[in-house]
Amino acid sequence: xxxxxxxxxxxxxxxxxxxxxxxxxxxxxxxxxxxxxxxxxxxxxxxxxxxxxxxxxxxxxxxxxxxxxxxxxxxxxxxxxxxxxxxxxxxxxxxxxxxxxxxxxxxxxxxxxxxxxxxxxxxxxxxxxxxxxxxxxxxxxxxxxxxxxxxxxxxxxxxxx
Numbered sequence: 272x273x274x275x276x277x278x279x280x281x282x283x284x285x286x287x288x289x290x291x292x293x294x295x296x297x298x299x300x301x302x303x304x305x306x307x308x309x310x311x312x313x314x315x316x317x318x319x320x321x322x323x324x325x326x327x328x329x330x331x332x333x334x335x336x337x338x339x340x341x342x343x344x345x346x347x348x349x350x351x352x353x354x355x356x357x358x359x360x361x362x363x364x365x366x367x368x369x370x371x372x373x374x375x376x377x378x379x380x381x382x383x384x385x386x387x388x389x390x391x392x393x394x395x396x397x398x399x400x401x402x403x404x405x406x407x408x409x410x411x412x413x414x415x416x417x418x419x420x421x422x423x424x425x426x427x428x429x430x431x432x
Contacts, residue, residue: 273396282322284403290318292406293342293364296413300360301352302420309350317342339365364413371408375401 291314298305320341324334343361346352379401380388391397 281399281402284406285399286322286325287318288403288406289368289409290314290321292410292413293317293368294346296364296367296409296416297342297346297352297357297360299413299417299420300363301346301356303350303352313345313350316345335365367412368405368409371412372402372405374408375405 294310294314294317297303298310317338321338324337327334329337339361343357346357346361347354376388379391383391391401
């Protein structure tokens with residue numbers, strides 16, 4: 272049962288959901304036409320690479336930079352996105368992920384307290400739940416930006432080309 276919980280929280284709602292949201296965020300922030308086939312290929316590639324990077328014996332910050340670089344390269348080379356806009360979109364998505372993790376961490380500490388939070392962080396299975404909730408917050412951020420862009424229309428771009 273614990274293995275199923277780890278697979279669900281860490282791999283499906285962790286790496287996979289975050290990778291799909293990252294690619295969706297870049298599509299949204301770049302104001303690119305959505306192509307489901309390319310989106311799926313890119314998101315699955317990012318998921319696979321992210322999972323492999325987590326296995327490497329390097330620190331988390333280096334993994335994040337390597338994941339950003341891979342995501343940027345695949346979006347520019349494979350999806351043919353504008354390089355300048357894509358680097359800003361990639362960076363903004365990573366900042367939004369960090370912000371969502373900070374929000375969930377702050378809420379968790381406020382609700383259950385610092386001591387209980389420390390116990391959760393030390394348990395690898397329970398720690399994954401925080402990441403899942405952070406992904407939900409990140410999804411809400413990306414969807415909010417998507418609907419704002421859609422409502423304002425093409426004339427009010429935040430990012431220029």
